[in-house]
Amino acid sequence: MNTSDQAYRVFEGLKDLLSFGPEDSRNLVELREILAPIIPEITSDFYEVLQAQAETAKFIEGRVEQLKKTHVAWFFDVLGGEYGRDFFDRQFKIGLTHVRISLPPQYVEGIMSFIRFSSVSAINAKVEDSEKASQLASSLTKILDINLAVINLSYHENRLDKLTQVTGMKRALLENLILQG
Numbered sequence: 001m002n003t004s005d006q007a008y009r010v011f012e013g014l015k016d017l018l019s020f021g022p023e024d025s026r027n028l029v030e031l032r033e034i035l036a037p038i039i040p041e042i043t044s045d046f047y048e049v050l051q052a053q054a055e056t057a058k059f060i061e062g063r064v065e066q067l068k069k070t071h072v073a074w075f076f077d078v079l080g081g082e083y084g085r086d087f088f089d090r091q092f093k094i095g096l097t098h099v100r101i102s103l104p105p106q107y108v109e110g111i112m113s114f115i116r117f118s119s120v121s122a123i124n125a126k127v128e129d130s131e132k133a134s135q136l137a138s139s140l141t142k143i144l145d146i147n148l149a150v151i152n153l154s155y156h157e158n159r160l161d162k163l164t165q166v167t168g169m170k171r172a173l174l175e176n177l178i179l180q181g
């Protein structure tokens with residue numbers, strides 16, 4: 001089993017833990033219609049946040065407009081209704097892309113918090129039936145949190161890989177050391 005297979009098992013386990021199922025998938029597809037007009041706005045807003053601080057601005061300098069398109073496409077993918085292995089693979093790869101550019105993971109976490117909060121506010125503003133709004137927001141927060149966990153797993157796996165290479169220690173031994181101290 002390779003490292004992404006292990007991470008995939010964690011992803012499936014998280015879906016089970018949160019009882020993420022077909023109803024959530026349907027809710028997310030429904031949300032695609034509801035949120036479509038404001039996804040570019042949420043994305044632009046988080047780009048303003050990223051541009052406001054030097055530590056984050058440096059990662060996006062000179063390619064903001066192109067990256068906004070990339071991040072908008074990601075949001076639509078999250079509302080695509082399919083949450084199996086292909087979805088996992090795409091999210092894991094996104095994590096590795098951020099690892100490759102040495103983006104500290106806390107910035108991804110911070111931006112996910114921004115996206116979660118902005119999206120839930122938009123749902124509450126657009127969906128009159130509060131029970132329905134709450135169900136839609138629940139499905140969205142579940143998938144965003146699962147998504148964030150997958151991105152974090154990419155960072156985790158990458159760090160273990162580097163430690164294995166640098167120390168020459170077997171991966172299973174390193175994992176045991178981390179677990180048992």
Ligand code: HEM
Nearest residue numbers: 050056059060070071074093094097101103107108111112
């Ligand atoms: C919820 C958080 C985030 C998500 C879901 C996300 C999603 C993505 C996706 C889908 C890609 C394209 C990946 C690929 O081509 O394989 C990407 C690339 C990129 N993201 Fe993000 N991103 C997030 C946060 C951030 C933050 C906080 C920054 C900067 C501070 C950032 C900067 C970049 C850059 C610079 C690239 C292009 C990397 C390259 O190929 O050179 N992202 N992101």
